[in-house]
Amino acid sequence: MADVVVAGAGFVGLSFALAAKDRGLDVEVFERRGRPTAPESLAANVIAVNRKSKEFLDHCGVFGRLRTPFCTPYQTMSVFDGNGAGSISFSSQEAGLPELGHIVDQNALRAALADAADDLGLPVHWGTAVDVTGYGAELVVAADGSHSETREKLGLKKFDYQYEHQATVCVAQFEKSHEATAWQWFHESGPVALLPLGEPDKVAVIWSSTLDLTSEPDEEFQSRLAVSTERQLGDVLSIGPRFSFPLMQQHVFRYVSDGVALLGDAAHTIHPLAGQGANLGFADARALAGVLGDARLEGRRLGDIQLLKRYEQSRRRENHLAGLAMESFYRLFGSKQPAIGLVRSLGLRFVHENTALKRLAISVAAGGV
Numbered sequence: 001m002a003d004v005v006v007a008g009a010g011f012v013g014l015s016f017a018l019a020a021k022d023r024g025l026d027v028e029v030f031e032r033r034g035r036p037t038a039p040e041s042l043a044a045n046v047i048a049v050n051r052k053s054k055e056f057l058d059h060c061g062v063f064g065r066l067r068t069p070f071c072t073p074y075q076t077m078s079v080f081d082g083n084g085a086g087s088i089s090f091s092s093q094e095a096g097l098p099e100l101g102h103i104v105d106q107n108a109l110r111a112a113l114a115d116a117a118d119d120l121g122l123p124v125h126w127g128t129a130v131d132v133t134g135y136g137a138e139l140v141v142a143a144d145g146s147h148s149e150t151r152e153k154l155g156l157k158k159f160d161y162q163y164e165h166q167a168t169v170c171v172a173q174f175e176k177s178h179e180a181t182a183w184q185w186f187h188e189s190g191p192v193a194l195l196p197l198g199e200p201d202k203v204a205v206i207w208s209s210t211l212d213l214t215s216e217p218d219e220e221f222q223s224r225l226a227v228s229t230e231r232q233l234g235d236v237l238s239i240g241p242r243f244s245f246p247l248m249q250q251h252v253f254r255y256v257s258d259g260v261a262l263l264g265d266a267a268h269t270i271h272p273l274a275g276q277g278a279n280l281g282f283a284d285a286r287a288l289a290g291v292l293g294d295a296r297l298e299g300r301r302l303g304d305i306q307l308l309k310r311y312e313q314s315r316r317r318e319n320h321l322a323g324l325a326m327e328s329f330y331r332l333f334g335s336k337q338p339a340i341g342l343v344r345s346l347g348l349r350f351v352h353e354n355t356a357l358k359r360l361a362i363s364v365a366a367g368g369v
């Protein structure tokens with residue numbers, strides 16, 4: 001049995017295991033699903049990977065394996081208040097960066113992580129759901145997602161609630177090019193984002209809404225999408241299959257107990273409106289691998305609660321603030337009150353025209369703060 005056993009080879013569990021192995025730890029991973037395979041065509045299941053996460057994935061030997069059209073850099077973010085007149089746009093050029101981030105196909109990223117694990121000789125047991133709590137390893141790492149069985153089994157308490165929103169995702173082809181821009185409109189019924197894919201006229205639509213957008217006929221959905229995106233990219237020419245996900249917010253009170261650490265969505269799940277969930281998880285993975293690497297050098301037991309608390313302290317605040325920020329955006333942009341609508345539009349315009357605030361916004365989007 002390895003010193004560290006990980007439940008879940010999602011983005012966070014597997015990137016943690018790669019980073020920990022790189023720090024000289026003996027790690028073993030168990031994953032309920034089968035080994036991922038690289039995609040053959042564009043899909044809507046993508047995530048926005050910020051610059052800080054890219055750097056971490058580079059260090060793990062993963063990012064360089066991603067190829068076009070499954071990894072697309074974006075240079076601009078444009079956000080519109082769909083209920084008012086406010087908008088904000090920032091570009092990598094303004095910040096002196098080559099890009100703000102990358103839109104990455106989730107299956108391509110999973111496959112790249114799996115290949116990196118093979119090359120490093122990291123054992124991953126695909127298609128094997130386990131109860132890692134009974135393994136007797138020095139440290140058990142739960143990276144088994146928002147419905148973490150490990151967390152529940154260990155009785156680690158959390159607060160949680162479901163949003164009225166559900167996210168509907170699909171690939172859409174528009175008349176005009178996406179211009180390497182991540183677009184977002186906030187409407188009372190919820191935000192809609194268009195993320196640039198590897199073909200200039202194709203985007204991934206991520207539409208969080210109180211409305212049921214999956215059962216609507218294709219033509220109605222296409223015309224609703226064109227109107228909701230103010231025809232900035234023209235009309236919608238075609239769409240792919242639509243999928244929907246329920247959305248929730250949750251955060252555990254404690255990330256660690258003796259011999260156990262929670263990572264990623266197992267510890268915190270947020271609304272996807274700013275595309276930060278996996279990015280926060282990568283930062284958890286990097287932090288825990290760093291703490292454990294140092295512990296090995298200090299000759300300490302990996303499951304030592306005092307040691308694990310260092311990891312919790314380094315991550316809890318940022319994750320909590322991100323959850324609060326998503327909640328504030330959700331409420332601010334979902335409000336029907338005219339006074340709040342005015343503040344919202346003026347606020348966006350104020351940030352747009354204020355260079356210092358814009359730099360700060362760019363830095364947050366890139367994962368720098």
Ligand SMILES: Cc1cc2nc3c(=O)[nH]c(=O)nc-3n(C[C@H](O)[C@H](O)[C@H](O)COP(=O)(O)OP(=O)(O)OC[C@H]3O[C@@H](n4cnc5c(N)ncnc54)[C@H](O)[C@@H]3O)c2cc1C
Nearest residue numbers: 008010011012032047048130144145264265275277278279
């Ligand atoms: C619509 C939508 C859009 C999003 N967009 C973005 C974005 O643009 N950018 C971003 O950063 N984030 C985004 N997110 C959030 C992001 O998808 C999650 O934060 C991220 O997937 C969490 O990764 P994870 O590895 O912690 O969990 P998961 O991806 O859920 O992985 C957990 C893994 O554990 C495995 N598992 C579960 N139980 C067991 C068991 N008992 N034994 C073994 N294995 C087990 C599962 O099979 C799974 O592979 C989005 C989320 C949604 C819903």
